[in-house]
Amino acid sequence: MPIKRSWLRTLAWTLVTLVLLGMAAFTGFSGEYLIAGVLLLFGVLAIVVAGSGSYISECPVCGTELRGLIGLTRCPQCFSYGKISDGEYYELPPDFVNKIPVLALPLSGGREMPQLCCGCGAPAVRSEKLRIIRVEFAFDLNVPHCGLHSGGADLDSEAVAGKGKAQAPVLKVKSYAFYRACVQANYPELTKKWITQPSLAAAGKF
Numbered sequence: 001m002p003i004k005r006s007w008l009r010t011l012a013w014t015l016v017t018l019v020l021l022g023m024a025a026f027t028g029f030s031g032e033y034l035i036a037g038v039l040l041l042f043g044v045l046a047i048v049v050a051g052s053g054s055y056i057s058e059c060p061v062c063g064t065e066l067r068g069l070i071g072l073t074r075c076p077q078c079f080s081y082g083k084i085s086d087g088e089y090y091e092l093p094p095d096f097v098n099k100i101p102v103l104a105l106p107l108s109g110g111r112e113m114p115q116l117c118c119g120c121g122a123p124a125v126r127s128e129k130l131r132i133i134r135v136e137f138a139f140d141l142n143v144p145h146c147g148l149h150s151g152g153a154d155l156d157s158e159a160v161a162g163k164g165k166a167q168a169p170v171l172k173v174k175s176y177a178f179y180r181a182c183v184q185a186n187y188p189e190l191t192k193k194w195i196t197q198p199s200l201a202a203a204g205k206f
């Protein structure tokens with residue numbers, strides 16, 4: 001999917017950057033070095049957001065408009081993951097594996113695990129028990145792994161969109177094949193919209 005720059009968002013974030021850097025310079029001259037350092041850090045972050053966070057595109061799987069395309073982006077509608085490559089936005093290839101578990105699947109739909117390794121997508125032969133304890137929830141989850149990998153997944157929580165400070169559990173994994181199979185197992189109504197993509201790995205995009 002082609003990406004477009006949202007000039008309104010770029011302008012807004014550029015203004016935020018200038019204000020933060022201006023305040024950093026002012027506090028720096030006043031001798032408040034700690035505050036100046038923090039402001040400088042936020043200023044640099046705002047530059048990143050003004051740069052790549054101001055892009056908008058469409059989800060290649062379901063067509064929803066996506067914003068804030070920094071790193072790996074999860075579509076809020078169909079849960080597919082994608083990223084920018086060569087100036088266009090693509091869904092991740094099925095064999096994509098991230099170095100650390102970041103592909104976050106909301107567990108509100110169910111906790112059915114496919115019999116695949118969450119670290120590489122190969123058939124699973126054993127499982128690892130993960131535990132999460134938060135104010136709102138606490139549970140254990142057995143996550144499938146192959147014989148070669150361990151630590152391919154992590155339990156975490158994320159803010160529920162539109163619900164203030166409410167947190168919901170997510171399972172973070174490395175393998176997109178596992179992630180997709182997990183969405184299929186727990187959100188069958190979502191995956192009806194999923195279309196099979198030609199392998200991007202074969203096209204040399206990744």
Ligand SMILES: [Zn+2]
Nearest residue numbers: 059062075078
């Ligand atoms: Zn989508």
Ligand SMILES: [Zn+2]
Nearest residue numbers: 117120146149
């Ligand atoms: Zn594995």
